[in-house]
Amino acid sequence: xxxxxxxxxxxxxLPKNALGFxxxxxxxxxxxxxxxxxxxxxxxxxIQAFFELSIEPHRVAKISGIGCSSKTPTYFLGHSHGFxxxxxxxxxxxxxxxxxxRDLIYLGVSGDGDSASIGFGQFAHSIRxxxxxxxxxxxxxxxxxxxGQFSATADRGSKSKRGVTNTDNSIDLAAIALQLGxxxxxxxxxxxxxxxxxxxxxxxxxxxxxxxxxxSPCVAFNNHAGSTKSFDYVREHNEAVNRLDFISGxxxxxxxxxxxxVQIVEQHDGSRLALRKINADYDVNDRTxxxxxxxxxxxxxxxxxxxxxxxxxxxxxxxxxxxxxxPLNQLGEQDLCPGSAALDKINASLR
Amino acid sequence: MPAPRPISSVNDFxxxxxxxxxxxxxxxxxxxxxxxxxxxxxxxxxNIFPSNIQGLxxxxxxxxxxxxxxxxxxxxDMMVAMNPQxxxxxxxxIEPGGYLFYDSTKPLPPSRFRDDITVIGMxxxxxxxAEYTDPRxxxxxxxxxxxxxxxxxxxxxxxxLETLIGEQYRTKExxxxxxxxxxxxxxxxxxxxxxxxxxxxxxxxxxxxxxxxVEGNSAAALGAVxxxxxxxxxxxITPSSSLAxxxxxxxxxxxxxxxxxxxxxxxxxxxxxxxxxxxxxxxxWNGARAFTATSGPGISLMQEFIGLSYFAEIPxxxxxxxRAGPSTGMPTRTQxxxxxSCAYASHGDTKHVLLFPEDPRxxxxxxxxxFDLADRLQTTIFVMLDLDIGMNHRLCRPFTWDDKRRYDRGxxxxxxxxxxxxxxxxxxxxxxxxxxxxxxxxxxxxxxxxFTRGTSRDRYARYTEExxxxxxxxxxxxxxxxxxxxxxxxxxxxxxxxPGKFGVIYYGSTxxxxxxxxxxxxxDGHHLDRMRIRAFPFHSSVPGFLAEHDFVFVVEQNRDAQLxxxxxxxxxxxxxxxxxxxxxxxxxxxxxxxxxxxxxxxxTLHGRPVAVS
Numbered sequence: 001x002x003x004x005x006x007x008x009x010x011x012x013x014l015p016k017n018a019l020g021f022x023x024x025x026x027x028x029x030x031x032x033x034x035x036x037x038x039x040x041x042x043x044x045x046x047i048q049a050f051f052e053l054s055i056e057p058h059r060v061a062k063i064s065g066i067g068c069s070s071k072t073p074t075y076f077l078g079h080s081h082g083f084x085x086x087x088x089x090x091x092x093x094x095x096x097x098x099x100x101x102r103d104l105i106y107l108g109v110s111g112d113g114d115s116a117s118i119g120f121g122q123f124a125h126s127i128r129x130x131x132x133x134x135x136x137x138x139x140x141x142x143x144x145x146x147x148g149q150f151s152a153t154a155d156r157g158s159k160s161k162r163g164v165t166n167t168d169n170s171i172d173l174a175a176i177a178l179q180l181g182x183x184x185x186x187x188x189x190x191x192x193x194x195x196x197x198x199x200x201x202x203x204x205x206x207x208x209x210x211x212x213x214x215x216s217p218c219v220a221f222n223n224h225a226g227s228t229k230s231f232d233y234v235r236e237h238n239e240a241v242n243r244l245d246f247i248s249g250x251x252x253x254x255x256x257x258x259x260x261x262v263q264i265v266e267q268h269d270g271s272r273l274a275l276r277k278i279n280a281d282y283d284v285n286d287r288t289x290x291x292x293x294x295x296x297x298x299x300x301x302x303x304x305x306x307x308x309x310x311x312x313x314x315x316x317x318x319x320x321x322x323x324x325x326x327p328l329n330q331l332g333e334q335d336l337c338p339g340s341a342a343l344d345k346i347n348a349s350l351r
Numbered sequence: 352m353p354a355p356r357p358i359s360s361v362n363d364f365x366x367x368x369x370x371x372x373x374x375x376x377x378x379x380x381x382x383x384x385x386x387x388x389x390x391x392x393x394x395x396x397x398n399i400f401p402s403n404i405q406g407l408x409x410x411x412x413x414x415x416x417x418x419x420x421x422x423x424x425x426x427x428d429m430m431v432a433m434n435p436q437x438x439x440x441x442x443x444x445i446e447p448g449g450y451l452f453y454d455s456t457k458p459l460p461p462s463r464f465r466d467d468i469t470v471i472g473m474x475x476x477x478x479x480x481a482e483y484t485d486p487r488x489x490x491x492x493x494x495x496x497x498x499x500x501x502x503x504x505x506x507x508x509x510x511x512l513e514t515l516i517g518e519q520y521r522t523k524e525x526x527x528x529x530x531x532x533x534x535x536x537x538x539x540x541x542x543x544x545x546x547x548x549x550x551x552x553x554x555x556x557x558x559x560x561x562x563x564x565v566e567g568n569s570a571a572a573l574g575a576v577x578x579x580x581x582x583x584x585x586x587x588i589t590p591s592s593s594l595a596x597x598x599x600x601x602x603x604x605x606x607x608x609x610x611x612x613x614x615x616x617x618x619x620x621x622x623x624x625x626x627x628x629x630x631x632x633x634x635x636w637n638g639a640r641a642f643t644a645t646s647g648p649g650i651s652l653m654q655e656f657i658g659l660s661y662f663a664e665i666p667x668x669x670x671x672x673x674r675a676g677p678s679t680g681m682p683t684r685t686q687x688x689x690x691x692s693c694a695y696a697s698h699g700d701t702k703h704v705l706l707f708p709e710d711p712r713x714x715x716x717x718x719x720x721x722f723d724l725a726d727r728l729q730t731t732i733f734v735m736l737d738l739d740i741g742m743n744h745r746l747c748r749p750f751t752w753d754d755k756r757r758y759d760r761g762x763x764x765x766x767x768x769x770x771x772x773x774x775x776x777x778x779x780x781x782x783x784x785x786x787x788x789x790x791x792x793x794x795x796x797x798x799x800x801x802f803t804r805g806t807s808r809d810r811y812a813r814y815t816e817e818x819x820x821x822x823x824x825x826x827x828x829x830x831x832x833x834x835x836x837x838x839x840x841x842x843x844x845x846x847x848x849x850p851g852k853f854g855v856i857y858y859g860s861t862x863x864x865x866x867x868x869x870x871x872x873x874x875d876g877h878h879l880d881r882m883r884i885r886a887f888p889f890h891s892s893v894p895g896f897l898a899e900h901d902f903v904f905v906v907e908q909n910r911d912a913q914l915x916x917x918x919x920x921x922x923x924x925x926x927x928x929x930x931x932x933x934x935x936x937x938x939x940x941x942x943x944x945x946x947x948x949x950x951x952x953x954x955t956l957h958g959r960p961v962a963v964s
Contacts, residue, residue, distance in 0.1 A: 056796060058793055058794070058797070058800060059793055061637070061792045061793070063633070074802055074814075078800070079796065079800050080792070081790075081800050081802075081803070082800075082802040082803065083633075083802075083804075084804040084805070085629070085633075085659065086629070086655055086656060086659055086805065089625060089629045091629075092621065092626040092627075092628075092630045093630070093632060093633035093636070095584075095619070095626075095629075095630050096582060096629065096632060096634035096635070096636075096637070097633040097634060097792070099582045099617040099630070099633075099634050099641075100582060100634040100636075100641070101637050101638065101791075101792070101793065103793070104637075104792060121622055122625075122626055122629070125622040125626060129619070321614060321617050321618075322613050323614050323617050324608055324611060324613040325611070325613070328582065328615070328634075328639045329581075329638035329639040331615055332579075332758070333756075333757060335615055336579040336606070336615060337577055338577065338605040339752065340751070340752045343577070343751070346573065346750065347561075347563050347749040350564055350565045350749075351559075351562075351563055
């Protein structure tokens, strides 16, 4: 744990983004998690992703549940509003917030206890509603804050630090998200920033329910031999399907990859995803195949990472509800109150 | 013993229809109630129905009351017994001298009847079978045929019923004529074969005035529309589902942008009550007016979030349409049994604002007001309806709205406020009323952001587990609750004709029965000052009222005297002086019950000192 506050001043030569912000403007307060925690790497990746996308920090709403992962929204985007809500209930709070103001960017931060156990239902229903959000599960297979109990994503047969073997089947949240109709599904590893940052950027720009399962080893309780979520285990068993480069619709960049190994996916807002395919037969637009691919590799003990599925023309909950373009929280009496004349008519119809 | 004389009454009787659930009787019975009302005579109908869709017994009771007593009366003067399943109990329920109307197609032995009532048989099934071939038509028109017969027996104006049929089938015009035909089939048969009218009659009067006839759930939902609610998240539960349904209907008519045809509202049927209150809190945090509608079991499930709303200070509105508990209880029966579970909802030290509407008119008024209160107080506001108000049509004063009224969005700092250099501390009590300022997410690039959490924090929303800031915050929440006392609807007091040492406190749907009981008690020489509580926390006039009387009866519809407990707890009054009058069998409380219970206790209190063992 770091206990020294970072000084506010910074080197004048730090790179700036289109808004004139440096990455320091995307930081939050200092992390109180354990030194070396995978979650802090994800925080770093988020800071980089928002910086590179040139998003105004205050236009982001960070919403989390309870747990180590859910504490992280204080550690990035210090000028954003954040909401550390109730255990397992981030998805409903985020859904409500999203309904109130469709113009903000919603980042849901959760953990495997928060999303695969107590909040499994809310995770599922927010995905199937197509809430426009980036839903990140910082997945370490363990309850960190309560000192090392198995979570529902812990693999069957894996061993806890105390030597207990997990006999329950594990939940693959990415596979479930695919089944539930998430329009963007990816998996990555907290230790692989090169893969994670573009995945985050594309998810943030995606209009629809984007779900990212990030394997994030717990240095305190789940980084030992016998764990299947340790740094060593994940590095050895990682099967990347693709390498993603994200090209924002607002700032096109030249693409230099060889044709045939690169697949360009254009999203609804004009942003483009360039996929450097490692696995030649992988198709990111085929939901059914993605599910099969995940299961096939899971059986071999491999953890598939990369962008697993994207629906370029996704729609979201606001589209389904046909809500007005103006955020609901900006409507006033003149928009919302039908007035006394309408009420007189209603009275007349009730006699 | 000589048979009692048949009851003779004009515009003052109770008629009950005993039907089978799902037989299409509900709309015919409701039409009967409307017809009486259209004749200028106040009515008070009540659905008594099972938690079931088809096949179980259901009753519809109409109190015809020129005097305007809208509470349940108790007792039945005329039974329209259409359900063989409940025949014996239905017949037994009729007051001596009352009337029994039944389908006489299949003969019944004399032992199934009573000789102290007037029995009116009409071969309804035989008439239908002769007239119709389609089984569904036979069933549906049977209801209209008995309506026609009743119009003759009770001397009602058939034109009123014809008009109502025309209104009901305005959009399905080809159904009007067959229904009118069935109506006259029944009426003509009765006029020709039965002694018409009987002792009970409806005579045209002018006692309805400009009052409207509406269900409390629909009225509360309309209040939410007028109050500016834009987000509704709910989970189906009897008896509250019709509130969300009504909001959906009202919004489709009143809240669609005329140009874009897009919705100025969002309604989500959530996966459970936890998600529905979670969405409400998410929306409230983000500056929209949001609500959920639920009942007791839903309140139990929402406890954790309600505590979050209290502690993190997020506006939310919960319409709790109460039903009989505990557990699943009696889902289709009424009670006022969630007073404590709402007032002190969630773990830790919490207190919440409750509003108690007495009828649909107040359900509308408080429904709209609750959103102003939620924004002003930045906390959950409970609107405490019950099944009796929520799911029954009730005659009430028309809805009114002042077009000059503006929504009170509470203490919200804008970007301009922040730029002006005003200090922002999310939990800073700058005005001394316990209410801090908040900002909506996305307000300002560099100022006014804060982290919302259910954990303890200091005045600037920074996490802390230190005792000092924790106590400071908890004390401020108490100051805020004190502020609420003067913002919520005040209690209403009605003084007895003569001053006395007895008072009575009541609330919510007990109101019409209490008003009527007061008249009955007054006639017996018992003078009671009445206070109708309309909100919690209690206004300072509540302890004042208690101080003015030696004994105060607290009338409520639950077993444990929940409002009384709340008064004892919050007003520091000697419990001996608060005499509970409790009705909790799931049926609506009646004037007869209240008058009898209070009358007996007054006699006891007058007669001898309270025995202390």
